[in-house]
Amino acid sequence: MSTEGDLLHVVTSDNISPSRIAFGRAVIWGAALLLAVVAVLQTLQETGNVDLGFTNWRPTLYAYLTWAVALCWGQVLIRGEKGKRTLFVLPAVLFVVSLVVFPLIFGLIIAFSDWNLSSPDGRQFNGVDNIVQMWSDPFYWNALKNMVWYCLAIIVEYAIAFGLALMLNAQIRARKFFRVAFLLPLMLSPVAVSWMVGKSMLELRFGPLARLARALGWDDPSFFENPVMARLMIMLMDAWTFIPFMMIMILAGLQAIPREVQEAAKVDGANGWRGFWEVTFPLMLPVSITAILIRIIFKLKLADIIINVTSGGPGGATDSVTSFIFREYRDRSNVGYGTLLAMVYLVIIVIVMTILMKIADRWTRPQT
Amino acid sequence: MTDATSQQIFHDSESDLGHKMKWWAGRVAIYGALIFWAIICLFPIYWTLTTSFKMAPNVMKGAMIPWVDFQPAWLGWKSIGLSPDTIGAESTVRAEFLKRFMNSAVISLSASALAVVLGSLSAYGLSRFSYKFGYMRNSDISFFFLSQLILPPVVLALPFLVLYKALALLDTRIGLILLYTLSVLPIVIWIMRDQFATIPTELEEAAMVDGLSIWGAFLTIVLPIALPGMVAAFILSLVLSWNEYFFAALLTSSYANTLPVMVASQTGSQGINWWAMAALASAAILPLIVIGVVLERFIIRGMAAGAVK
Numbered sequence: 001m002s003t004e005g006d007l008l009h010v011v012t013s014d015n016i017s018p019s020r021i022a023f024g025r026a027v028i029w030g031a032a033l034l035l036a037v038v039a040v041l042q043t044l045q046e047t048g049n050v051d052l053g054f055t056n057w058r059p060t061l062y063a064y065l066t067w068a069v070a071l072c073w074g075q076v077l078i079r080g081e082k083g084k085r086t087l088f089v090l091p092a093v094l095f096v097v098s099l100v101v102f103p104l105i106f107g108l109i110i111a112f113s114d115w116n117l118s119s120p121d122g123r124q125f126n127g128v129d130n131i132v133q134m135w136s137d138p139f140y141w142n143a144l145k146n147m148v149w150y151c152l153a154i155i156v157e158y159a160i161a162f163g164l165a166l167m168l169n170a171q172i173r174a175r176k177f178f179r180v181a182f183l184l185p186l187m188l189s190p191v192a193v194s195w196m197v198g199k200s201m202l203e204l205r206f207g208p209l210a211r212l213a214r215a216l217g218w219d220d221p222s223f224f225e226n227p228v229m230a231r232l233m234i235m236l237m238d239a240w241t242f243i244p245f246m247m248i249m250i251l252a253g254l255q256a257i258p259r260e261v262q263e264a265a266k267v268d269g270a271n272g273w274r275g276f277w278e279v280t281f282p283l284m285l286p287v288s289i290t291a292i293l294i295r296i297i298f299k300l301k302l303a304d305i306i307i308n309v310t311s312g313g314p315g316g317a318t319d320s321v322t323s324f325i326f327r328e329y330r331d332r333s334n335v336g337y338g339t340l341l342a343m344v345y346l347v348i349i350v351i352v353m354t355i356l357m358k359i360a361d362r363w364t365r366p367q368t
Numbered sequence: 369m370t371d372a373t374s375q376q377i378f379h380d381s382e383s384d385l386g387h388k389m390k391w392w393a394g395r396v397a398i399y400g401a402l403i404f405w406a407i408i409c410l411f412p413i414y415w416t417l418t419t420s421f422k423m424a425p426n427v428m429k430g431a432m433i434p435w436v437d438f439q440p441a442w443l444g445w446k447s448i449g450l451s452p453d454t455i456g457a458e459s460t461v462r463a464e465f466l467k468r469f470m471n472s473a474v475i476s477l478s479a480s481a482l483a484v485v486l487g488s489l490s491a492y493g494l495s496r497f498s499y500k501f502g503y504m505r506n507s508d509i510s511f512f513f514l515s516q517l518i519l520p521p522v523v524l525a526l527p528f529l530v531l532y533k534a535l536a537l538l539d540t541r542i543g544l545i546l547l548y549t550l551s552v553l554p555i556v557i558w559i560m561r562d563q564f565a566t567i568p569t570e571l572e573e574a575a576m577v578d579g580l581s582i583w584g585a586f587l588t589i590v591l592p593i594a595l596p597g598m599v600a601a602f603i604l605s606l607v608l609s610w611n612e613y614f615f616a617a618l619l620t621s622s623y624a625n626t627l628p629v630m631v632a633s634q635t636g637s638q639g640i641n642w643w644a645m646a647a648l649a650s651a652a653i654l655p656l657i658v659i660g661v662v663l664e665r666f667i668i669r670g671m672a673a674g675a676v677k
Contacts, residue, residue, distance in 0.1 A: 056534060056535060056536040057534045057535050058535060058536055061535050081582070084582055085497045085499075088490060088493025088494075088497070088586075089494060089509065091490070092486040092487065092557075093490070093501065093512075095553070096513065096550065096553065099546060099547075099550045100516060100550065103524050103531060104524075104527070106530070106531060107523065107524070107527035110527060110530065167402055170398060172402065176664075177406075178402050178406060179668070180660065180661055181409050181410055182405065182406070182409055183664055183668070184409055184657060184661075185412075186607075187607055187657060187659065187667075188413075188611070188653050188657075189611035189628050189656075190611065191611075191628040191629075191631050191632045192628070192631060192649045193412070194632075195632075195649050196649055197412050199645075200419065200645075200646070205428075206428050208411075211430055248668050248672060249672060251668075252671075294517075297517050300520055301520050301614075304613040304614060307613075307632075308613075308632050321520075322521070325522050325526075326522070326525075326614070326617075326618070329525075329526060335526050335530060338526050339526045342523040342526065345522070346519065346520065349518060350518065353518055
């Protein structure tokens, strides 16, 4: 995406009269004033100074929406053709800002307070108490450690996905059938998967996988008793759903490699194995890195399967950060502490992802 | 001499035969692996579908193949009121199920539609014009949108819980629609940015010479060309928001529950009605399986968009 200059050059003669500009400004500022007034009135009611009969903050929301619309309209009024261009991006920007930035700021306030939704005291600012509590909370650190394990499993997923993509890219019959079949797990909801596989197929007495395990000579197939085993099972279920995702990205990359490259390698005497390692794999490096990075991002959100199959057990061995915070809220309605944990998690993710992206950038640059 | 004449002159040499053997071995290996993985992918679905037609003893015995191992019964489907004999009658369980189903459908469809509209507009704008919002330029704005992907939902979950409570949006469809739109928007922008980059700007220039405005050119010329990409983005968003569980479990209680929440709430550990759960799970995944089989091309296209530059 080029940043300098418009790709699409438009020459327009905008004759915007001063009165139109003034009107546009009036619309924007008028709506902003309305928003401010409503917000102040609601705040006053909240603090108990006046009673206006509001039952919730909806009026402020409506005033905000009015302001957002006025801002978009005002752009066109004030800046004419240029304003119309802004209109392409402005709605999405406003949407994301209001749904991410405001809650994040609000979340920061919550994170430094003691707020139990079930207690009548309401929110109380408690400074760094939550951080101190987090520091000595073994379960949180355990959940973070588990996330590292879960992320390491991506390497295996990647290898399998690459293998599948290579097979789908080879000369095979019924390619469409296999492609659809391999894609299907991705379509299923993690909740359904956790029931179908986690609860039903791994059921100890008569689940088909438990039977298979017994037939193979494992007398007591307890999939979720042993911490390592349980974590492995969660990894397997998650891998089952998400391998198709990486597979398709890699397949797209493979199909973008021109056939001539492979043929040239063959002419030069590279057999299958060397052809793969010295031609295909290096060419696929950028795609692979993109796929792995996106997969890591998805993996960091892992929670549904854990919540539904093991709810973190045994002894927190399968907890991911998300599922841990989810239970922290569900069991103790502890909003303040939970939010702090989530914020710390976000900071860690941003740091790690930035480092990873920098490394990935350095790796891929010489090749391209 | 006699030896030489009795021998075939043209024959497959030893190494050629080996080649053929190797080729066959390769075929067998590759199809074996493909079929093995197809079984891994399809068996859980098959298991769930068949279990929904089993009765208690069949489940305990671990029967696999209908009509051979067990006689299919409508028990599971009856429990959500969708078997042939209950489908005509009034049924509270079916009403409950349909309510959740409608919730899921309405929420995921509108969230995807909203995300595709917002995302396509901004992706188009970012691919054609240069903006300056304060210090943010195009690349910064793009990065701002795409960086939302990194944001784990759990960071927003509790603030949203409190905010929605104050705004009376808890347990409403609108609340979930907004959140789902937010979570799929980066993906839509990612796909659409790619899509618009492949459309030459000369098309719009020609349209504008003919007297169309920017928006006119966008709506009448560019959108029809970009439609396949939009369909891909829409379907991918649909799948993601249909399957979403975390926010739905946190932010809804009785009115706006979606299907995943319903499935999850019935997975108690004891006394599970296997057949009923299987029927429910099948009903929840069937729409997506149909979408996956019919619209596979678009899904693959959507996911491949970002991979190849």
